[in-house]
Amino acid sequence: MSPAEKKPQERVGVYVCHCGTNIAGVVNVAEVSKWAADNLVHEGVIVARDYKFMCSSLGQELIQKDIKELKLTRVVVAACSPHLHERTFRNACKGAGLNPYLCELVSIREQDAWVHTDKIAATEKAKAIISGGVARVIHHVPLEPLHVPIHPATLIVGGGIAGIQAALEIADAGFPVYLVEREPSIGGHMAQFDKTFPTLDCSACILTPKMVDVGNHPNITMLTYSEVQKVDGYVGNFAVTIKKRARYIKTEDCTGCGICWEKCPKKVIDDKFEAGLGYRKAVYTPFPQAVPKYPVIDDINCTYYIKGTCKACEKFCPTNAIDFNQKDEIITVEVGNIILATGWDLFDARRVPNYGYGRLANVFSNLEFERLSNSAGPTGGNIVLRDGKTTPKSVGIIHCVGSRDKNYNNYCSAICCMQSLKFAHLVHEKTGATVYNFYIDIRTPAKAYDEFYQRIIEEGTLFVRGKVAEVTDAARNPGEEGKLIVQVEDTLVGKQRRIPVDMVILSAGLEPRFDSKAVAKTFGISCSADGWFIERHPKLDPVATMTEGVYIAGCVQGPKDIPASVVQGAAAAARILGRIQQKEIALEPVRATINEEQCSGCRICNTLCPFNAILFHEDKMVSEVNPALCQGCGTCVAACPAGAISGTGFSNEQILSQIDGLLLLNLDKKEAMA
Amino acid sequence: MTDTPETKPFEPVIIGFTCNWCSYRAADMAGISRMKYAPNVRLIRLMCSGRLDPTFVFKAFAGGADAVLVSGCHPGDCHYSTQNYKAMRRFHLMQRVLTQMGIEPGRTKLLWASAAEGQIFANEITKFVEEVRLLGPLNWNKSAAPVVPVEVPAEEVQA
Amino acid sequence: MTEQAIVSDPPSVGPVKHEDLSLLQEVALRTPGDPNLEMCIQCGTCGGSCPSASAMDHTPRAIFAMLRAGMREDVMKSNTPWMCVACYYCTVRCPQEIHITDVMYTLKNMSLEANTGHNGTASDFSKTFISLVETYGRSFEIGLAGFQNVRHFITRLPSITPMAVGMLTKKGMSLFPPKRIKGMDQLKKILKRAKELEAE
């Protein structure tokens, strides 16, 4: 059909945004809007304007004025990505009495001005995009958002500092919280640390009070030694299936007196909490201040589960709280929102062969050193070599191990510089040893961080700028015999140096949890190539995700230190509290609907739907979509052989005419050529 | 470029379908990071690549597009759990039909890009445009008869 | 659209107009594959790893900084590439995946073209080696060592004599050059053409 014959039935307004020079710098906006006004008349365009900042209140008023005065029935805004400002302009239309869903926002910034340099080509593309938007908007229909109630409870996954902070914020506001933790106790990595930079206050001293608060809080249900298995539903109404692993302890009877782990004859190397430096029993709490106080029996190492005899713990338990027959328990909880604070794993320094970790006894990882230096740790806080007695006279601390390295992880782990400076201080303070810090760049961007750096320099730490090439025990001269030699180019001198030390500490980087991709899938959020979870907006919305009702906090979003994790925990909580207060939430009315008349009852769609939202009426022999369950992916729409299913907001008419619109320009060209 | 009209290389017009969750955001990411790519692709946002009805593709070709790009989340990452697999199956089926209709397989491309992969999205588009440029304009009359799919040597695409 | 060119075509050792390139780009373009040279973050992993760093007047890292700074003459005079033993430690350890050893080869090529007259010992060894290969198609260790030592380490001759003798008696190495390979003409043709291509 040639455009001329078509009879415009809608009154469309087109608004082209300059976005300062962001768009106008590349796209000739004036030309574009003029073109729209002249060439899209057949589609019903009666006005086209360009303006510096459409999203500004003045820009919005401009649109609203036209809606009122020119009786616009459709609005097309050509500006940034709909993911940024769709809501803004829809509300503007609403304000002027036009149904918000009769407004279409097309992106000529992210997908045009910002990615092209050829101005003519970019301007042509903008025209095409707009003509596509216009062609599409005509087929929009007035819609009302779906309103669903929000369940007041919140699920928080991960009992580290970020999760703890979020839990307390929400619980204190009077709303129920389920806190799920994989380990037997909450506390996370922070519970393992010795001192915290830059203030050097003891990690446990500031963390344990919070852990106790969580333990005692009436609004918090702790589900430790548990993991989330399945998440159903959608924002406001999630149904979460959780597996509570058997503790083999009757928590209602257990007093946490500790006799069981005193009496337990089975020693196990504790490679979790003590990072492999210390031992625990087969029945244990990870650390004295554990919350909850109840121990767990580790059924892989427990003699009873291996040999079928022992039961020492049971014999001595004063309250008969041991129950060897306990089974894993599957429970389901209803929540309205979810916070993921599952934290990080430590980079395995064995992967850097030239640093000899795992091969050379006195090369330690940062987590090992935290335990070594921790007064509650295996050495009672004495910094000694692997032999358990010798105090090192010289220590080398290597920054950026596995970080900022294309062979391992590209990113900067953010905490290593400050952590390494902290280590330097602790070694100085406790052993008086000579300390070398080997760094590429020192990064101390936060409050009081650089002052800390200054302090460490003042304490006499020797800084060598250079990424260490290798740590070896191959001595080249008597001076090196029996030492670890750190070989490095001192880049500020421009010469290779070999520095003999007694102990090497590797500041290994932070990595996403080994199962982060699986977790992301379980909760339906996206995960970067590295494995960090992706926030809705890197700057403006760092704790929300693309999935409504699922939030992220702490290192799960990317490497960060304790203050930053606490901030995110609190921020996520605040976002959710705001939601809960609303009692209900408006959902995009993007849903599929089935026209009973046309449905042949073939049931193809039933199996296609991932949310089982399509039910089949045996009586009428037709399928029906449950709008509450439907997420609007549209797969069924595309699949229906009878064309009986239509997807609101993404109907065939809308898309087909958008295609026409996008191609209009070259149709003209082709005609011109012909 | 200082091309006079006649020496100006053929600029293909490509319609691209993206899903709302991964590939459209990849395009946004490319924009936010100011990555440059060929301006020949015009995107249409669907909620999911699973929404892609083959008719859309036929329509695009009929409407004068020289090629069609279909993109979505990586297999396994679909926001709607598995719908992109369905898209994948449909795509290959569709490609066969198109070949019979006389449209080279090289004119359709399936691209997985996560929300973080702006760079990949940009590079792939530029590559695709080059490939289509080599195929030349889609000419219905000429290519009415079924054509044998022509493999374009990788290096020539590079050049 | 120049962006495309960059995106779609990785740099290669094709005929390129070097005059309009920065020193860094020139080196990168003359190295097969993409050496990622521009990615250097000056961390010093290379200099730290290099077994012959002590013999170099600049560490590889410093050389890369000088390339950036466009200090062509100093780089061409430097003995750094000539001290490279091609152990590839730097290459596999480099956090930016720079093909350092390959870059060193390129630098040697360039410094010979620049003909600064420096690093004679090293380059002469390579030249002798190759002149033999270009004559016989195979290398000839004894003759090679003989040449090199006479030319540069006359004083060393007495000290190496026992070894040389050992080479002949025990290893049964021959004083006589290897037999020419059959396809010598073919090889010569190939190398001739290759040199023309190099010159382009």
Next chain:
Amino acid sequence: MSDYLFYPGCSMESSAKAYEASMEAVCKPLGINLKEIEDWNCCGATEYLSLDLTPAYSLIARNLALAQEQANGTKTVLAACSACYLNLSKADHYMHEDKAFGRKINSALAAGGLHYDPGQLVIRHLLDVMFNEVGLDKIKEKVVKPLTGLRVASYIGCMVPRPDYNARISDTEYPYELDDLLKALGAEVIDFPLKTACCGGHMTQIGPATAFELIRRLISAADQYKADALVALCPMCQMNLDAFQGQMNGYFHTSYHMPILFFTQLMGIAFGEKPENLGFGSELVSAHAAMKRIGIQTPEPAPAKPVAKKPSGLPMPPPRVRVGQQNTANEEASE
């Protein structure tokens, strides 16, 4: 019986005859059938690359092209010399990765009526084949005289584990292949910290001081660990550590005596071969004592009698050096 296209490399014909002999001796029983590439030429070692990249790569590529021609069925090119192995895989790698470069090299080959399709051949080192194709089990089967009591340092050197374009070796710095193989022969293998360190390469000819230091590091480390012998898999490494050990000792006033053997020689012994057939006695630092410890009688090499050697008197054509560079050697040679 599995066939391999074999690229011997120049040293195999001169300095590393022991390697060649022992290699042949062990390959047969293990069913490795070596088909020497007809009319192969030198790979240029590290030298040609230093002078002229394009001719250097063309020189290497000629061998690949010949191998491809003579392949009939076999795809794998086997090299025993690390430098040759690396050069062959390097050329293949870059011709494949950098298409324009590949075309360039091929247009050079075309001048000799040759052509190579990058990626057509699989280039592997002898150790890789022994470990991953033959396998330790099969090797263990063949062991009749375990090397029990022999304490060895396994030394892989640089060019096999690095850059390892096709990731065939377990690690770039601490690979376990050679250790495990020697253990399979019954030898006691020390955890040699410098197993992939550098032997000095061509430095012996360019910067002797540097070379001696590198050699000293290796020898002294092996000595610290009380190794009876150091086991190598590359003619260049063996040559540097063996032939230059004496000079190194002279240079540092040390008295190390560390025999340097090829791993194939020890395999041969373990397989019950006669030491004579395995090139024993050709080493400059005698392995006699070391092997005696496990009851193996190897020919005690006769002490070298110092005969002054007149290199300029050698029957050799004047080396032709690229135009523009005058060459002192010409005169010397022509005299």
